[in-house]
Amino acid sequence: MKQNIYNFFLMKYSREKIALLISGKASFIALFSLIIIFSFLADKFFSLSNLTNILDLSAILLLTSTAMTFILMLGSIDLSVEGIAGLTGVVGALMVKNFSNSNDYGLLSIIICILLGAIFGLLNGIIFTKLKIPSFMTTLGLGAVASGVCILSTRGYPVIITDQTIRGLAHIKLLGGVIPLLFVIAITINLLIWFVSERTILGRHVIAIGGDEAIAKDLGIKINLVKIMVFAISGAIFGLAGMLLVAKLGAGDIRNPYGLLFDSIAAPLIGGIAITGGIGKIPHAAIGAITLTILRNGMVLLGINPYIQQSVVGTIIILTVAITIERKKIGVIK
Template identity: 40%
Template sequence: MSQSGPQVADSPATGTPSRASSPTPPDPTAPSGFARVRGLIGGGGPAVALVVLIAFFSIATPNFFSVSNASSLLSQLSILLVISIGLTFVILLGSLDLSVEGVMASSSLVFVLLAANDRNDLSLGFVALIAGVLTGSLFGLLNGVLHVYLKVPSFMVTLGTGAIGVGLATVLFGGRAPRLMDDGLRGLGFGNVGIFPKLALIAILVLIVALLVQKFTRVGRYGYAIGGDEPVVRLSGVNVERYKVLSFVLAGTGSGIAGVMAAMQLGVGDVSIGAGFQFTAITAVVLGGTALVGGIGGVGKTLVGAAIITVLANGLILLGVNPYVQISVQGLVIVVAVVATGWSLRKRVRAIK
């Protein structure tokens, strides 16, 4: 009988086989450490671009290549990286999460209002931190359930839940930003260890956990498979719904951690604490080489993408370029990256909404 819809007919990943007849790719020796890293971050274009950018700004501006700027670069990279890592799991499915800013706002306020603060008498310490992160996980769960079980496109669901997140934060906010008074909690993310910003240490920890999840768990592995060819995975008896929802939970958790990190950094909980991150994070993921059609990419690649964006932003400011131009450039980058990956799949008769 006929296929249920045109989407099924052109599974994006099923291209023409690339190598004509090489039964086994040459793989006699264990890969070297360098090769492993290349495999992880994808090698090729984005990594080269990052190196070129760093070299360019080091020459073009006197202040770029310095310990203090490296430290501030790492600090700027940290929060973006954590968000982008979470987002990667959802984009690997071919879905999208547009609730980042709302979730960050809510989790930052939940965190600050449960920790010692200047608004109420609560001082729950680590419980506050965990509650802040879990706020993000819960939003992720809500996103996943609404998207997967009610079959609403993910961008639509997350547009709605993002608004709910902003609304919830606005209600908690109550007109004035509550300040985080727990110095112990704040100290977890504020300041440096040596030249290393503490936020960067948190981000590295998140990165390692995410890499392990991606490589060694079902949610990580099935994400690639579902993004590549969902009907086949379903036919294999995999509970596709469960793993899709879990991917959204991972993304929500990422935004939750990011909200808490931002609150530690700024010392307040704020409705607009995530402003601008949504867009930059999607750009970072796409720029790193994770395709919006799903199935291709990974957390390691996102590290490179987020680093490129951060270096570019920092370097251009040092060069005196109008920072707003960067938002336009990011918009173009998203479209160009998607056009480039999708160009060869075009057909005369194809319905794309």
């Protein structure tokens, strides 16, 4: 019976389905268009080494944009990604072989970072739902708390790791040295969250809340519980991203995730996710992350000024939001 109600609810929003179809096709077209354009304009773009580099560069962004997409589908946003990733990275670095202490927890440190990220995500969700503070303000504040704790614990200095097992994660390439292990981990998480969003009750509730929270409440959906769970899951993914950044860069540092917030929001939007919620699918995060990485990579190969690069990305974000935003959910634009 409930399944029929959910199906009726989803069918009711035909406009969202049309927007999803358009945005999904547009994101694929944009991706393949960039590949074709840069293949002609940049000599080294289509080399095997550069394609491997693109997958490697997109791995962390794919993780964080997957988590961000899950939250955007709710109609919320999470601005704590840099704070959580920075703190979990430093904690993880302090738990493996490093120059600062004698700890040696190895791969267990990754699990601890995931749990720490989940705790911060849980706090985000609880504060957001129980204190009725907007998600952008809640997550911005808690992200600042995480960053502050990180800086105080290390006095702003990076924690250099010597653990070759952790560092080796960033250097493992599969399928004849073509596919980075970090990308495989990221795409696996993306597919797992996709399964959750499409095949579980939690996923259907997320879509319902993002589509129309008032109707979702009338259907008996536990709005606050769903939001808390989604923020906790996303926090866990941010925690994993923080530790994988340590593997890539060889140190835990609050500066590791610098710039990740902007790209983590940009990638889902480029992939066709509506910032107002209810429109989009998790795989669109992967499309957006790879598209954004290809765009930046191609502009670097062409020698385009970094400030112009950022302007290009900003313009694209404005255009994608203009296309996908559900204006009827916003009473007054301000």
